[in-house]
Amino acid sequence: MPEHKAEPRARTVTFLLPGGGSAPIGGFKVAYEYANGLAQRGWKVRLVHPCILTLEEIEELRTNLVGRGRRWLGYQRRRITGDYRPNKWFDIRPGVELICARTPHPCYMPASDVWVATYWYTAKWVATYPGAHAYLIQHLETWCGSEADVMATWKLPLQKVVISRWLEEVAQRLGESARYIPNGLNFRAFGLDVAPGERDPHTVAMLYHKSDWKGSSDGLSALHKAKRRVPGLKAIIFGIFPPPAGLPSWAEYYHNPAQAKLREIYNRAAIFLAPSWTEGWPLPPAEALQCGSALAATDIGGHREYARQGETALLSPPKDPDALAANIVNMLENQELRLRLARQGHFHIQQFTWDRAVTSFESVLEDALSDFATNRER
Secondary structure, eight states, X not given: OOOOOOOOXXXXXXXXXXXXXXXXOHHHHHHHHHHHHHHHTTOEEEEEEESOOOHHHHHHHHSOHHHHXXXXXXXXXXXXXXXXXXXXXXXXOTTOEEEEESOOOGGGOOOOSEEEEXXXXXXXXXXXXXXXXXXXXXXXXXXXXXXXXXXXXXXXXXXXXXXXXXXXXXXXHTTOOOEEOOOOBOTTTSXXXXXXXXXXXXXXXXXXXXXXXXXXXXXXXXXXXXXXXXXXXXXXXXXXXXXXTTOOTTEEEEESOOHHHHHHHHHHOSEEEEOOSOOSSOHHHHHHHHTTOEEEEEOOTTGGGTOOBTTTBEEEOTTOXXXXXXXXXXXXXXXXXXXXXXXXXHHHGGGOBHHHHHHHHHHHHHHHHHHHHHHHHO
C-alpha cells in the first residue's frame, strides 16, 4: 500500500494588540489587514486583545481587591459579549481567531510559531514568549510612554518592521536593522465614486481627534481662516469622539461613521485636510486620495510616504494653521490646481496594495522562524 503522507501543519502567527478593537483605530486596522492576508495564504492566525496591558496595572490590582473585581467583571463582559471585536467597522476573515485575554501574561497566551508585537508595550511581552518574534513598529510612540522605555523596545531581539522611511531612519540611528514595509490600502472599501470635477469644489473634510499631536485644533483654526477668505467653504468633520465644542453651522459632524458613510464623505470632499504634527503612515489621508480628494497636509514623515509637494498634495509645516489655510485657499481658488493634485494623488496611491505588503511581511515572518530555528540548534 502506498505510504500516507501527513499534511504539513499550518504555521501559527499571533498578533498581540494593546487592547480591545471595538473602535476604529488605524494601528489595529493594519494588524487586522495583515491577519486577513496571512490567513488567506494558509497561516493559522490569532489576534489577542488583552483587557489589562501593563505590568504596573497588574501589580496594582494584586493589592486592590475592589479594582481587581471590577476588572474581572469587565473582562467577563467583553469575553461574553464580544465587545472587544472590530465587528462594527472591520470584517475579519473567517478562520482568524480573535481572543480576549485577561492580561498578556504568558500563562494566558496560546502556543504560537511566531509572535507579532503591534505597540511598544506589547513588544516587552512578546520578547518573553516562546517562539519566533517580530515587531510591527507603526509610530515612535513616545506620546504614550517615556522615551527611554519606548526606545528600549526598539533594541529588543525582535525582527522589526517599520511602516515609513522616517521610522527606518530612527532604527538606523539606534544601530538596529528594520524592514521597511509601507502600509497597504483596501481598494474594495475605498474608491472613486464621484469624479473630482463633479463634486462641490468648496467642500473640505477632516478627521477630528482629541490627541494634541493629531493637530485637530490647527485644522479647525485653518478652516476658520480659510472660510474668511472663501465664504462658500463648507466642512465635513468626522471622528470616533463626540464633536468639538463650538462647531460652526457651516461644518457637518459625523460621529464614528460606518465605512460606507466614510467612503461617501471622502467622495464628497474636494479637499482633505491632514493637520497632524506627527504620524507613522496615516490611513485617512491615503483613503481620501483613493476616493479622489485633493490633499492639504502637514509636511511630516508619515504624510511624505505618499504626499509629494506640488504633485500629489500641498504641504505646509506642522503647527502652522496660517500655512494650512493658505494651501486650502489656493486649491479653493484654483480649481485647475485642485483637479490636477486630485488626479495625480489618486493615481499615485494605487501602488499601495495589501497583496504587496503581506508578501513582504510574510518574508519577515519566514526570517524570524529561520532565526529562531538556528538559535535553538546552537
